[in-house]
Amino acid sequence: MWAEPARVRERTDGRCQSVYLPLLSTAGQLILISRAKMSLSVPRQAVYYVKQLSAGRTLQTVQVVSPCEKQGAGFATAFEVLPVKTQVHNSLEQLPQIRNADVLIFNNALSHILNNADLLTDFLTRATAATSVGGIVIIREDLKNATDKRQVARLTDYFDVFRTTDSNGNNAGLDLYTVDQVQNSAFVEQNFLDFIFVFTKKAFAPTTDATITFRDFLDKTQYTNTGIDAYEWMFGVNFISPGGYDENLKIIKRFGELKPGQTMLDIGVGIGGGARQVADEFGVHVHGIDLSSNMLAIALERLHEEKDARVKYSITDALVYQFENDSFDYVFSRDCIQHIPDTGKLFSRIYKALKPGGKVLITMYGKGYGEQSDQFKEYVAQRAYFLKNLKEIGELAEQAGFVNVQLENMTPRFKEILIEERTHLEQNEQEFLSKFTQYERDSLISGWTNKLGYIEKDNHNWNLFLAQKPFAK
Template identity: 85%
Template structure:
């Protein structure tokens, strides 16, 4: 069966990302002719000329596409690095600067169920020089699940990748984008697995399942069918917990493709359509206004540089009366040690203290603001987790290397030292979007 809802989902993103830009030239490559024609039907409201091709062989002849769509066209090349490089060079050259590239690819039959992370990284960091010598590439908007596949087929590994062609400044950095930085430093596959061992199955946050549930309950009376945005959802344990415990429908987002690849693989196994995930930036993704009953974030927003912009976007996305609850790494009020400054810089953290968080929330318009310094509890958790590793070292070393063990022990010990100097805080924030007067 060929669903029109899939090309219409693609059209939804095109409208979001185009920002009113005129669209005259739409090129679609689909190995299934019927699905290709469905894109032509769905994109008709744009008033653009839509041309449908049935093979990637036609891609090199395309130029100046305002929208370039690939519908399950990469199945033969997704695991071949050389062919993917050729594809990306041709796709980037085929799109106009500012043009939108949409790649729909069903990965459920790929042997590596975390292939979405490999592809996201490949697409996100690729750069090529155009005819004018510009350093061009594909700027990531989102990687979302195909809704039709999720709800009709219980297939959570069918994806829509959405990019915009952009001219980038020349760079020799080892990590090309911030997503790339996260996945190559703190959230490597091995690093994530080691963190999960420390925090507990399905969690990459202090205290694991039990602590997360205790924090979630501070929202109050969560009801089945209500909606939640989870910013920095990680490997997805918290989102699936909220769905399972309370029946809430959760949209979890994270910029780390390595993290979300794990979340998506597990969601595909569990088949819970109350949960969906997006690989995206909370400061970029255009959420619908007044669409969530709750916004939740566990120990993520220290990665986000513009807290004012983030809080403004959360405010807009919440329904009137909706609540936001965030725990975050923050800075204390003691004189910062050089070691702590180096730690913050190495992690690319943007830390605020509780006073600053309260002021930003007030400025944005939130009411019923509650802030709390949870650092004493953080200290307890750190000691519990470090002790757990020390007492179960043999089990840990059966799964990981000595360097991972040493890194975790020193990391947890250093955090305890930062806490003693009131450099490192663990902060709680909750507030409400007021009803219109």
């Protein structure tokens, strides 16, 4: 006889559904039974972040809010590796009961409030109140069914800039560590829009600045959605760096032979064209990071469409994210690190992340040796650039321990590219104006023209740095 399978509510992505498993009856008939299908890799990914962020700190309580009870139980199981007490709740309604949590985790608990600003604000207020200062807040949310496939940018901004006065009078908020993809979803389900947002609760100094964080500054100034689209029109599909696809490929080949299965960290990956290019051209596995959520939202949307599991992205700061030592064959960066104030610290972190014998290749905007004009100084300040000349880059590279250091001033090529791109815009102005406004057109023309002027005065350089981490002796 056939057994009627019982229904259970579980899915590997943390939501709930019925799961049926085949089984032969004693009569040899195929029957179906149900069992909770649950992957512990998702909660263990959360444990990984907690270990990274809690080094040197004693944890006592982990609070988990998970509407799906089986998945909540999975978090409790995963956290058994730590000497902590884990408590699981099945509803956001229980959040007001939580206080002084060392770790507070939300597992697919926000779907019904994601598009309601008032409810999101109320949630963030309560989540901040429930967490101790220095505590870790992890929000896992699957956004693959969201109407807006770039919703991760809006949520990152919302979480990142939220501030409230806590019970101790602190100007409290969530300090961004990373927004990563859920690896189980990417590899098992080809779902690249399932995310883990990771923060620590922090007491911030009061501020009246229009942009609260540097990530917020990037997304509201240089990398607005319209600005990104206009840059992509100038540089070419999937790229927002000089010369587009062809120039990037030429630069990548400066590494030498890249082999399938090798690993690369791409710092300042932008809208992801370079990372997907390296994966497609050479079979290299790429971890692309960027602090602009607007840019990475585009990269993630396109990755979800293309389904290339060799590429993963994180919204994070290269000076904050804790990369594993000796983990990458290559580190690459296109025209990004001028945004990073401490180049020496960056080079030290890259050195540690590279495997022995691994290579780093960076192109960057730099300063020349001519007397800087007031206009150039104003341009640098507006963009929040921290420019170095080629000599300074070489000194910092050697201080970090790199060998076989190669430095090249590529400014002549930069000049050629600027002229080519400006001419392209002038000759295709009507096409551009069918997509963008006269203001964007004039801004790009004046920007490219100004850069050419800075080059003539040897204010603005385009530099390349290639080096190697020595092999262990």
